[in-house]
Amino acid sequence: MQRWIVRIGAVVFAAAVAFTLKGQAPTQGPVTFERLIKAADEPGNWLMYSHTYDSWRYSSLNQIDVQTVKNLHVKWLFQGRHLEKFETTPLVANGIMYLTRPENAIYALDAATGRQLWSYEYRNPARTFNCCGKVNRGLAMLGNTLFMNTLDMHVVAVDARSGHEIWKTEMGDYTAAGGYAAPGAPLVVKDKLIVGMAGGEHGVNGFLDAYDTKTGQRLWRFNTIPQPGEANFGTWAGDSWKTGGVTTWNNGSYDPETNTLFWGTSNPWPDYNDDFRAGDNLYSCAVLALDPDTGKLKWFFQFTPHDLHDWDSTQIPILLDTEFRGEMRKTLAWANRNGFYYLIDRTNGKFLTAKAFVKQTWAKGFDDNGRPELIPGNEPTPEGNDHTWPGVDGGANWMSHSYSPLTKWLYVFAREEHRVFSKNAVPHPTTDEPDRPLAPGAIANAGAYDPAAGGAKTQNFGAPEESWGKVIAVDPSSGDVKWEHRVLTPPWGGVMATGGNLVFGGTLEGVVFALNAKTGERLWTFSANGPVFASPISYLANGKQMISIPAGDLIVTFGLD
């Protein structure tokens, strides 16, 4: 009897919260593809990872502005109660916030109070092969269904009204090669779910997948390393392509006008040892322009051919139309991990311009096709190369940039970073047995330690004089930096510009801030005291603008009275 009561109660409850929390929904009903295309028209919701398909991460809400921001205060907290930090971008639809909590749980919250409505937890095996923490970066949504990637290489579809699992699909064997994982957020395009994967440090063979949102059936796979018989095969020496990495671990963007999907790719493997992977190593460190219906490649642009520094190009592509040399162009604006800001024609992949936005020591310029002209001496060395800028985590990384149509500037939370690049032995990824064959890229040993010379390079990470962070406003057509706001340490959080002419973000020490988008002046702060490893969002709850940002194990949501 008690079970029946619980079940009946659950049904009543599910119906009550079915996508319309009373009085909070600016727009109601299922999240259709048409709504996703016009997501900018629904500033009260946050329907996809970057808010809109052009990935501006811009909220036109303006109740909180340069005048009122001083009154911003915490409205509610959500405690993850997990050892791992949040890296998620929550979605908000019709008064409900959906977010992922490490490792692979989904929570539905009342967006006005943070009170939990339901939760779903996907159980990963004890051992997964994520490089950088057991994290997840968020969800996609279509209709009444939420989609999440998992660390053991599955995609799950969950009913947004109840948290019940609808389908689950295995992308591939997560223990293959040196280990695969899928920590990123997926992207819905039409009736397809576009899903990337990680493992660039584990000798995997990368791809980007599309799945049927109704059934979970895989519809296409694009190999990010051309396989034998495919176009552009042969840019990897020997068999190095088999373990070349080139993953797709972040989110992408979509241009409905040209029906083009844009997605960035990661580093080639082995990261810092190129002894056996001569060549440009396509399509590593590149942006892919794909037909989302078929997965067919339209064009690609490789930012860092034959990368040696783990400078992934997995930043979120930003689509904007801007004037370039007197002519309006449809472009991709891309602040890359290699330290250069690029402007690319997104209709054909043509290189337009590039300019360094952080200190860099490795390129003296670019040819007409955007190929960098290298400065010698920046290669990783066995004893450690400590004079190459930017560092291994780059001038930008996975964290979102933002574009404001008010200022027409791009906002980048950049990293000025000094680290050491070391070239060392690399074991084969497919076995850890003592007598395993060595991989392409393996060398005899680390070898170069010289006690008389003071030994291996030592590092003092985290010292403010060694590296720091900065929010910069960039003119997208020229790459000129319009203003800079420096912070103590290189960030792991992204930024969001708003219609209130503000730029929100958070630091590694947990200082959440709002800057004047026109001047960079810091107008407001809050000490969350937990590292910000995510990017902010904004939405409406009961008609009032809210700002939400993860900090450590908390989701912190701010508002005005």
Add this chain to the structure above:
Amino acid sequence: MWLRISLGILLPAAFLIGQGVQNPALTGEAVRSREIAKTNPFTTEADLQQGSALFQLHCSYCHGSHGEGGRGADLTAGVYKQGGTDPELFKTVRIGIPGTEMPAVRVSDDEVWRLVGWVKKLGSQGLSEKAPGDAAAGKATYAKSGCAGCHRIGKDGSDLGPDLTDIGRRRGLAFLTESIVKPDAFVPNAYRAVQLEMKSGPSVSGIRLNEDDLSVQVRDVGGNPRSYMKENIKEVHRDKPSLMPSYQTRLSEKELGDLVAYLNSLKGAQ
């Protein structure tokens, strides 16, 4: 046409992902189930030096360049939650610690053993070394030089500098000597000095306890924890990383040797 293209793409990929390079060893089962040497087979001086170099590449980001800890555990303490025998340390390095940020270190087995050797060395650097000086005389030098004004040994002393209770086990003779004559050579993040130049009033010197973009927390030279808002600070100076003065010219060569011998004798509660 699309069907042909898709098959061309999918079949090789399915082979590669599904079967061709599957590696159940990576689940950790292979490491747990297979025979692991009871003692480290790689313990020559050359192995140790390679272990040191590998440590800088793979471990120092979390455990500190000298094993002092930070994001990861302090490895100079010689205490290991996952076990301190050679096979236990091998497993920890090889497969990581599930449920924590400690990952598997992706190097060869030989290199794992060399890392194990260096990690054990970090936790016992002073145990195998015997200083030639007079430890009793060094104790007097320690007292005369005012070291207890900043350092603690057992219950006596202060907390401005590192605790020296078991420094003779954690650190070798060369490190101890360098720390006395060139204290800026290596300063753990937990003891890095800052000088706060205030907008008004006297400057403040101390050890940086914490910092963000709004405030900085220091332990001042009196040993008191203090917090200062950056809006009241003109500049944070970091150019001298240690508060400790050099004793290179303050001590004779014998006094220095005796002091090192005294510090080397401090093994803690063993």
